[in-house]
Amino acid sequence: MFERYRRADSPKPAIWNDTLDLLLAHRSHRNYLDQPLPPGALEIITAAAQSASTSSNLQVWSVVAVEDEDRKNRLADLAGGQQHIRDCKLLLIWLCDLARLENLGKERGRDAAALPYLEIFMTGVVDAALAAQNAVVALESIGLGCCYIGAMRNKPEEVAKELNLPPNVFAVFGMTIGVPDPAANAGVKPRLGQAAVLHREQYQWGDAQREAVETLDTVFKDFQKEQGLPEQGWIRQVLSRVRGTDAMSGRDRLRDALKALGFELR
Amino acid sequence: MFERYRRADSPKPAIWNDTLDLLLAHRSHRNYLDQPLPPGALEIITAAAQSASTSSNLQVWSVVAVEDEDRKNRLADLAGGQQHIRDCKLLLIWLCDLARLENLGKERGRDAAALPYLEIFMTGVVDAALAAQNAVVALESIGLGCCYIGAMRNKPEEVAKELNLPPNVFAVFGMTIGVPDPAANAGVKPRLGQAAVLHREQYQWGDAQREAVETLDTVFKDFQKEQGLPEQGWIRQVLSRVRGTDAMSGRDRLRDALKALGFELR
Numbered sequence: 001m002f003e004r005y006r007r008a009d010s011p012k013p014a015i016w017n018d019t020l021d022l023l024l025a026h027r028s029h030r031n032y033l034d035q036p037l038p039p040g041a042l043e044i045i046t047a048a049a050q051s052a053s054t055s056s057n058l059q060v061w062s063v064v065a066v067e068d069e070d071r072k073n074r075l076a077d078l079a080g081g082q083q084h085i086r087d088c089k090l091l092l093i094w095l096c097d098l099a100r101l102e103n104l105g106k107e108r109g110r111d112a113a114a115l116p117y118l119e120i121f122m123t124g125v126v127d128a129a130l131a132a133q134n135a136v137v138a139l140e141s142i143g144l145g146c147c148y149i150g151a152m153r154n155k156p157e158e159v160a161k162e163l164n165l166p167p168n169v170f171a172v173f174g175m176t177i178g179v180p181d182p183a184a185n186a187g188v189k190p191r192l193g194q195a196a197v198l199h200r201e202q203y204q205w206g207d208a209q210r211e212a213v214e215t216l217d218t219v220f221k222d223f224q225k226e227q228g229l230p231e232q233g234w235i236r237q238v239l240s241r242v243r244g245t246d247a248m249s250g251r252d253r254l255r256d257a258l259k260a261l262g263f264e265l266r
Numbered sequence: 267m268f269e270r271y272r273r274a275d276s277p278k279p280a281i282w283n284d285t286l287d288l289l290l291a292h293r294s295h296r297n298y299l300d301q302p303l304p305p306g307a308l309e310i311i312t313a314a315a316q317s318a319s320t321s322s323n324l325q326v327w328s329v330v331a332v333e334d335e336d337r338k339n340r341l342a343d344l345a346g347g348q349q350h351i352r353d354c355k356l357l358l359i360w361l362c363d364l365a366r367l368e369n370l371g372k373e374r375g376r377d378a379a380a381l382p383y384l385e386i387f388m389t390g391v392v393d394a395a396l397a398a399q400n401a402v403v404a405l406e407s408i409g410l411g412c413c414y415i416g417a418m419r420n421k422p423e424e425v426a427k428e429l430n431l432p433p434n435v436f437a438v439f440g441m442t443i444g445v446p447d448p449a450a451n452a453g454v455k456p457r458l459g460q461a462a463v464l465h466r467e468q469y470q471w472g473d474a475q476r477e478a479v480e481t482l483d484t485v486f487k488d489f490q491k492e493q494g495l496p497e498q499g500w501i502r503q504v505l506s507r508v509r510g511t512d513a514m515s516g517r518d519r520l521r522d523a524l525k526a527l528g529f530e531l532r
Contacts, residue, residue, distance in 0.1 A: 004313060004316065004317055005313075013306060013309070013310050013313070014304070014305050014306030014309075014310075015304060015306050015307065015310050015408055016310075017407055017408065018284065018285070019284070019285050019288060019403065019404070019407035020310060020314060020404055020407060020408075022285060023314040023317050023400055023403060023404055024313055024314060024317045025317075026317045026318065026319070028319060038280070038281060039280050040279060040280030040281050041281065042464070043279070043280075043460065044279050044280075044281050044282075044286060046460050046463070046464045047270060047271075047279070047290055047460070048286060048289040048290060049463075050270065050457045050458070050460070050463060051270055051289050051290045051291075051292045051457070052292065052399055052402075053292070053294060053402070053413075053414045054457075055414070055416045056416070056503075056504070056507050057455055057457075057500070057503070057504065058504050058507060058508070059457065059458055059462075059463065059504075061463065062462075062463045062464075062465060062469065063463060063464055063465065064465045064466075064467070064468065064469060065464060065465070065466055065467070066467055067467070068467055071467060095469070097463075099471065100462070100471075100475070100479070101504060101505065101508055103471055104479065104501055104504075104505060105505055105508070108501065108505065110505045110509065111509050111510055112505065112508045112509065113508075113509060113510035113511065114507075114508040114509065114510055114511065114513060114514055114518070115508055117511075117514065117517070117518050117520070117521075118520050118521045118524075118531075119419065119514060119517040119518065119520045120508065122391060122419075122438075122520070123416070125388060125391055125392065125395075126391065126395045126438065126439065129391075129392045129395035129396055129399070130395055130398070130399045132396070133318055133395070133396045133399035133400060134289055134399060134403070136318075136319070137285065137289060137400070137403050138285070138286055138289055141283055141285035141286060142281055142283065142286075147319075148319045148321070150321045150322070150389070153385065153388075162468075163465075163468050163469055164468035164469050164470075165469050166469065166471060169469060172388075172392065173392070189323055191316045191317070191320075191323075191325065192316070192325055194309065194312050194313070194316070196325075196328075196366070197312070197315075197316060197325065197327065197328045197329060197363075198308070198312045198328075198329055198331060199328060199329070199330045199331070199429075200330075200331055201330070201331070201332055201333070201334055201337060202330065202428075202429050202430035203328065203330060203361070203429055203430050203431050203432065203435060204430075205365065205366075205369060205432060209366070213366070213370065234323070235370055235374065237322075237323070238322070238323065238324050238325075238367060238370075239367065239370060239371055239374065239376045239378065241322050241324060241380075242324070242367055242371070242378045242379075242380040242381055242386065243376065243377050243378065243379060243380065244377055244379035244380055245379065245380065245383075247380060248380055248383065248385060251383070251385040252380070252383050252385065252532075254383070254384050254385045254388070255383075255384045255531065255532065258384075265384075265521065265531075266518075266521065
């Protein structure tokens with residue numbers, strides 16, 4: 001708690017256990033040792049992912065496990081050249097997968113007329129995200145580390161081609177996985193105080209949220225300093241990320257890319 | 267593992283620990299005891315949610331905690347009348363929240379021209395889902411149970427009004443939380459064998475995926491029988507869910523609803 005919010009006056013949690021300890025200690029890892037994953041790791045990570053809820057048990061998601069060095073390097077090139085994609089032992093690409101139901105419908109001669117709607121696409125995106133987050137908890141529980149790769153959406157059609165994705169399957173994000181290098185300084189990233197994200201009964205944009213934002217802006221400078229990053233604070237950093245299409249690494253054309261991949265998003 | 271896939275020949279996992287045990291035992295709960303949540307539960311659940319990754323630390327999500335009986339009942343009416351929404355002690359509504367950055371941009375006189383794009387909307391949806399899934403793990407670790415409510419998307423504008431959501435904030439899904447009634451028979455729902463969802467190097471729609479689908483179809487009938495549900499199997503059930511707009515409970519108009527809530531989805 002203390003580290004996540006960096007507030008010395010954070011109350012000591014009334015409830016605590018090892019799983020909470022694991023969840024609250026999460027940090028993204030981009031530096032991995034040159035060590036293989038333990039045998040059975042991928043299977044148990046997948047079982048954890050599949051144990052997450054899925055809307056109406058539709059299971060409109062899949063995951064591709066990439067270990068081939070050349071393919072990892074090509075995917076790294078497509079995702080902004082991130083070094084940890086090249087370095088990791090396992091790269092998971094999490095998919096919104098409507099092809100399974102589409103194929104079943106065709107094979108059984110049944111209409112699947114809901115598939116072209118934005119709703120079902122979103123169901124697949126949420127399914128994939130819930131599964132992926134359970135995978136994160138599972139892999140961290142066995143001493144591994146990971147990092148989500150949103151940049152896997154920079155060039156969706158090229159990623160789809162590399163992974164031989166059929167129409168109506170979309171790579172929502174990637175995830176590098178490996179044994180974290182203990183020498184790397186991967187700090188727990190501070191977040192907004194709860195007053196900013198937790199609303200009671202109704203949404204509020206008021207003083208409490210403003211104060212939480214200002215507090216994070218300040219403590220984020222400390223974090224950036226520790227990490228050897230420019231001390232620009234949280235507000236400047238996030239506003240810079242959403243300033244316009246020039247900061248979107250091509251993702252401003254996501255809608256067109258999805259159309260090309262078969263998603264009507266009706 | 268055995269229960270999740272219902273296969274007597276499932277290999278014994280090479281890796282095991284208490285957190286994995288918790289993840290793999292997940293089941294949705296719709297029957298709760300008339301007991302309050304323990305003090306501090308909401309705070310630790312929120313801290314776990316905030317500890318999930320968030321794209322570029324944008325934190326484009328929020329959550330509304332609803333405990334008021336009248337408001338729960340009204341939201342239940344908007345979400346298909348589900349009884350557990352009325353019964354639960356805590357209803358969380360998970361939001362894609364672009365208003366925080368929009369407000370900050372306005373207040374600082376900075377452009378936030380990326381916000382109207384589908385990409386940023388999707389970032390908010392994924393952020394909310396990752397946070398929510400961490401919340402699920404946290405609440406289950408302290409003996410609570412929950413159920414996701416996709417039906418919170420049946421009438422997005424009315425839900426937004428009830429929660430006083432500003433423009434550019436959208437309720438992605440709800441979640442009922444309570445102390446599970448041990449007398450209720452909430453079984454672990456079987457999933458597709460790993461061959462269907464876990465692809466190696468490239469996506470495959472082949473015999474292995476087909477076989478996993480057929481196997482689930484069979485074991486799902488056993489599950490439905492145990493739960494006192496019609497034994498229609500998995501394939502019929504899911505194809506029925508995506509057969510057309512008549513099965514979508516109004517969610518076929520999600521795109522229009524999002525437009526009305528301020529999301530251009532450019």
